Amino acid sequence: MSTRTIVRRALLAACGAAALTAMTALPATAQEVYKIGLVSPLSGANARYGAFANKGANLAAKEINAAGGVQGRKLEFVSGDSQCVPAEGVSATKRMISFDKLPIIIGDICSSVTLAMQPLAEEAGVLLVNAASSNPMITYKAGVGGFKWTFRNYPTDEGRAAIVLEHAVKNRGLKTFAVLSVDSDYGRGAINFTKKYLPRYPDAKILSEDYYKDSETDFRPVLSKIRNSGAQAILMYGQADTTPIVARQMLEMGLAGKVVLVGNGEFNTAKTIAAAPSVLNGSIEAAAWLPEWTSARSQKFVDDYKKAYGGEMPNNHAYTHWETTHLVAAAIKAAASLKPEDVRNALAKIKYDSAMGPVTFDDHHQAVLPMVLLEVADGKPVIRSAIAVKVDYPK
Amino acid sequence: MGSFILEQIVNGVITGSMYALVAAGMTMIFGVLRAINFAHGEYYMLGTFGAWLVISKLDAPYAVSIVAGVAIAALIAALIGRLVMQRLVGAPFQAGVLATIGVSLILQNAVILAFGGGYKVFEGGWIEPVQIGSFGMAQQRIVLVVTALAVFAGLEWMVRKTRMGKAIRAVSQNIECCHVNGIDVESVVRRTFLLGTALAALSGVLTAPVNVSVYGGMGESITLKTFAVIVMGGMGNVRGTLIAGILLGVVEALVSGLIGLQYRDSVGFVALLLMLMFRPHGLFTQKARF
Numbered sequence: 238m239s240t241r242t243i244v245r246r247a248l249l250a251a252c253g254a255a256a257l258t259a260m261t262a263l264p265a266t267a268q269e270v271y272k273i274g275l276v277s278p279l280s281g282a283n284a285r286y287g288a289f290a291n292k293g294a295n296l297a298a299k300e301i302n303a304a305g306g307v308q309g310r311k312l313e314f315v316s317g318d319s320q321c322v323p324a325e326g327v328s329a330t331k332r333m334i335s336f337d338k339l340p341i342i343i344g345d346i347c348s349s350v351t352l353a354m355q356p357l358a359e360e361a362g363v364l365l366v367n368a369a370s371s372n373p374m375i376t377y378k379a380g381v382g383g384f385k386w387t388f389r390n391y392p393t394d395e396g397r398a399a400i401v402l403e404h405a406v407k408n409r410g411l412k413t414f415a416v417l418s419v420d421s422d423y424g425r426g427a428i429n430f431t432k433k434y435l436p437r438y439p440d441a442k443i444l445s446e447d448y449y450k451d452s453e454t455d456f457r458p459v460l461s462k463i464r465n466s467g468a469q470a471i472l473m474y475g476q477a478d479t480t481p482i483v484a485r486q487m488l489e490m491g492l493a494g495k496v497v498l499v500g501n502g503e504f505n506t507a508k509t510i511a512a513a514p515s516v517l518n519g520s521i522e523a524a525a526w527l528p529e530w531t532s533a534r535s536q537k538f539v540d541d542y543k544k545a546y547g548g549e550m551p552n553n554h555a556y557t558h559w560e561t562t563h564l565v566a567a568a569i570k571a572a573a574s575l576k577p578e579d580v581r582n583a584l585a586k587i588k589y590d591s592a593m594g595p596v597t598f599d600d601h602h603q604a605v606l607p608m609v610l611l612e613v614a615d616g617k618p619v620i621r622s623a624i625a626v627k628v629d630y631p632k
Numbered sequence: 633m634g635s636f637i638l639e640q641i642v643n644g645v646i647t648g649s650m651y652a653l654v655a656a657g658m659t660m661i662f663g664v665l666r667a668i669n670f671a672h673g674e675y676y677m678l679g680t681f682g683a684w685l686v687i688s689k690l691d692a693p694y695a696v697s698i699v700a701g702v703a704i705a706a707l708i709a710a711l712i713g714r715l716v717m718q719r720l721v722g723a724p725f726q727a728g729v730l731a732t733i734g735v736s737l738i739l740q741n742a743v744i745l746a747f748g749g750g751y752k753v754f755e756g757g758w759i760e761p762v763q764i765g766s767f768g769m770a771q772q773r774i775v776l777v778v779t780a781l782a783v784f785a786g787l788e789w790m791v792r793k794t795r796m797g798k799a800i801r802a803v804s805q806n807i808e809c810c811h812v813n814g815i816d817v818e819s820v821v822r823r824t825f826l827l828g829t830a831l832a833a834l835s836g837v838l839t840a841p842v843n844v845s846v847y848g849g850m851g852e853s854i855t856l857k858t859f860a861v862i863v864m865g866g867m868g869n870v871r872g873t874l875i876a877g878i879l880l881g882v883v884e885a886l887v888s889g890l891i892g893l894q895y896r897d898s899v900g901f902v903a904l905l906l907m908l909m910f911r912p913h914g915l916f917t918q919k920a921r922f
Contacts (some may be wrong), residue, residue: 370751420894447893452853454843457643458889461767465636478751482844488840489761489770512753512844 242311250427271310271575273565275558276326276344276354279318286346286554290369291316293555294343296545297562307569309393312562316338319350325569326350327357334361336611339578341366343561346554348372355379358386364577366584368561369392369554370548373430377630383511386577388584388602392525392563394423394424397501398430398474398610399626401523404610405470405499408436408621413444417483418580419475420448427474427500434628444468451476456486464492464553470499470521477503481512497521505611505618514616523608526593527554529620560591596621601630640768640889641882646773648881649780652874653696654834654854655861656787657828663868664824666721667728671712671736672832672858673851678705680754680840681743681832687756694756698837699814702761705833706826708739713825718818736855745847757841776838783831784874791870800824804868853897862920863907866914876915 275294277287291314298312306312317329317338325343333339334357341364345352348370355378358365365387367375373395379387392400405411406465425448435441444466447459460483462618473483480502493515493527503509504520527540528550538559542551551559564587569575572583589596594607607623658672679787683701686692690702712735722727751786758771799820810817815874830874840846861880880900888896905915 417893447888449893450897452850453893453896454839454845455643455647456893457646457769458640458885459893461636461639461643462889477845478845481753485759485844486842489759489768489773491761491763491768508753 238351245454250274252399254425267466269310271307271313272313272337272339274317274330274342275314276317276319276329276335276342276350277346277558278321279316279457281322283321284376284551285349286369286552287318288366289552290346290558291553292546292549293418293542293551293559296542296555296561297566299545300541301563301566303428304338307566308573310575312566317344319345319347320346321347321350323349323353327353330334330354330357334358334363340364340575341370341565341580343558343565346370348375351375355387355498359384362386362577364388364581364584366561366565369559371397371630373426376601376628380598380602381600382630384602386581387602388581388598390564390596390604390606392523392606393556393603393628394427395430395433395628396626397523398427399434399523399628400608400610401500401623402431402434402438402441403626404621405521406441406525411470411497412440413442414470414472415444415463415464415466415468415496416446416472417456417475418448418473418500419479420450424448424474430476431472434626443472445456449479451479453479454482457490460486462493463496464490468496470497473499473500473502475500475502475510477506478483480504480509482517483570484513485511486535487516492516494518505613508620509611510616517613518615520613522611524553524611525608526553527609527611527616527620530592530623531620532594534590538592548586550600556592560593564589564596594625599627603627635766636889637886640885642764642767642769642888644882644885645878646769646777647885648878648882649777650835650839651854651857651861651880653780653783653860654832654837654878655786655865655873655877656870657831658858659862659865659868659870659873660787660800660824662725662830662862663715663726664718664800664821665720667723667725667732668854668859669731669825669828670729671851672732672829672854673855673898674736674739675705675709675829675832675851675853676836677743677838677848677851678708678739680846681747682833683837683840684752684754687754688752692714694758694841697756698834701837702830702833705836706830709829710822713822717825718821721817721821726869736851738801738911740851747848749848752846754840754844754846759841770842771837772841774791774917779834779838780874783834784870795819796823854921856901860904860907863904863912864915869914872914872916 259416275289278284294314301462302311318411319326334479343366346369351367351370367389368444369391371394373393376389378384418428470595496503498520501522504522510517567589568580568584570580585598596604599605606623609623611618611619612621654676658669661669679701682704683697686697686700716731718751760771761768762771767779803817805822815886861877883900884896
């Protein structure tokens with residue numbers, strides 16, 4: 238154990254002791270509070286996302302409490318830091334389960350942490366609702382897959398791949414694809430999922446498959462190959478920082494307007510579009526949520542969030558944690574009970590109207606929920622539609 | 633198929649010219665110091681960052697940024713040459729490894745500290761495509777190849793005809809004799825180092841417009857590829873480096889075009905392994921120079 242960890246643990250212990258004194262000093266109000274946990278990275282490289290998640294969740298708690306709370310009690314969050322490290326997420330979850338005795342935990346953002354939290358929640362009979370991890374394994378292993386106490390209200394990498402493919406083939410009429418994705422679990426995984434759903438569209442086919450290392454800068458050889466193959470689109474699940482490089486090299490090779498980018502990799506940000514506007518026109522990308530989404534509920538969330546946090550624009554994680562907190566409150570209301578068993582059963586049957594559209598859970602406790610489809614038109618991102626797909630689980 | 637292979641060869645020659653420019657400096661530094669400069673890719677990065685800085689902060693035109701980028705990198709190299717590199721003359725090879733890895737870490741992290749770890753987009757450069765036969769490429773790439781050829785012609789002339797070049801050759805052959813003959817070894821080392829790193833910086837600035845992204849760690853992968861090039865070219869052999877660089881570029885382009893992009897980086901390492909096993913003295917000489 239490093240000195241820093243020791244100091245941090247000591248500080249935590251001191252804080253815990255202080256919190257205990259505070260709790261015993263105020264027994265009257267503590268009675269009326271219903272505490273639930275929120276595990277997210279609050280330090281380290283992903284701390285920014287954890288901060289967004291906490292702000293979103295706390296805003297939802299404030300709104301729920303203003304409307305009378307849950308079963309007449311005030312909803313309050315206990316926040317834990319996972320640092321996006323499984324071991325840290327596990328110890329934060331254990332504290333919440335055995336020390337704070339929380340019935341419900343929302344978390345984590347990082348998939349590796351969520352996967353480590355699942356068995357703990359299962360063993361303790363604590364409801365784990367995930368609002369931001371995209372690894373498909375989390376719900377492969379949930380519901381009829383095993384973990385009865387895990388739910389996920391977030392689209393998976395698999396769902397994303399299926400939605401993007403459906404839009405590209407059905408709505409845009411693209412038929413021939415060349416793969417150019419990052420050589421990682423994420424990039425290769427997304428392509429494997431795309432291939433899994435490809436047989437749904439008999440005309441569509443993949444002509445070539447290439448994966449790039451994260452420091453790759455020279456795409457000309459593979460772009461020559463793609464141009465010669467006659468592919469209409471490049472399936473790219475890649476790094477945001479590589480997209481401008483590929484786009485610029487497509488421009489110089491005269492591929493602008495002939496081959497479009499389809500997948501995920503920040504095709505829609507101003508920085509990427511500026512690198513090669515004519516190449517990015519027509520590119521297709523799916524997002525769980527974005528501030529520009531036009532539904533009244535979504536717009537109201539953006540306004541309220543900005544008002545509450547000094548004009549800061551909410552990100553995807555702020556939205557999903559805000560919406561998931563409301564979802565949990567709706568399940569409590571439907572169950573008319575605060576007991577985790579009742580809330581779990583209500584959640585499995587819920588039909589919830591989110592800002593993105595209707596949300597239901599399949600038998601793996603995976604939310605069937607729409608994603609936004611974005612295309613670039615005339616150098617600007619345009620929202621095309623939102624579609625949902627059902628995941629085919631391995632038999 | 634024929635035109636596809638031709639196109640991949642052209643792609644490879646372009647990338648290979650960049651490798652050769654970086655490797656030329658490294659091989660010259662090895663020649664006079666007998667030390668591998670593990671920080672070599674960092675000067676490539678510094679040149680690119682210098683150019684990015686004057687373009688994004690001062691709105692300078694690209695042509696000016698080439699000069700500025702190389703000058704900024706050379707300034708830093710002059711400092712490091714005096715503080716670190718000249719002390720490596722006659723030092724055991726471990727000292728060179730540790731010192732240059734240390735310099736590499738310091739330079740990378742200093743840049744990240746100063747400008748943040750995020751990727752920056754390099755604006756500017758001559759990126760208008762020109763059509764050559766059936767395939768297009770940015771003007772920048774032609775500039776890169778022509779510059780590389782000109783630089784190698786210049787280096788060849790310098791090494792054979794000028795006083796500085798003769799001194800470099802003398803130092804790389806026998807340091808004791810240089811001392812006896814009154815050649816200032818440390819000054820030769822400093823100047824070679826400055827020239828070598830300036831070439832890496834030049835290569836960085838010239839490729840930035842087509843490689844687009846600028847970030848602190850960008851030099852690392854360049855350093856690794858450069859190892860393969862200098863071993864193939866024969867350590868310290870400038871002319872061999874040009875051919876080896878282009879050869880590596882062409883084979884990489886063919887592998888990524890015909891087999892798959894994911895196998896590209898293995899080309900350099902396989903070449904390095906084969907060379908060390910069968911021809912450790914390089915492709916172009918029968919006898920080991922060192």
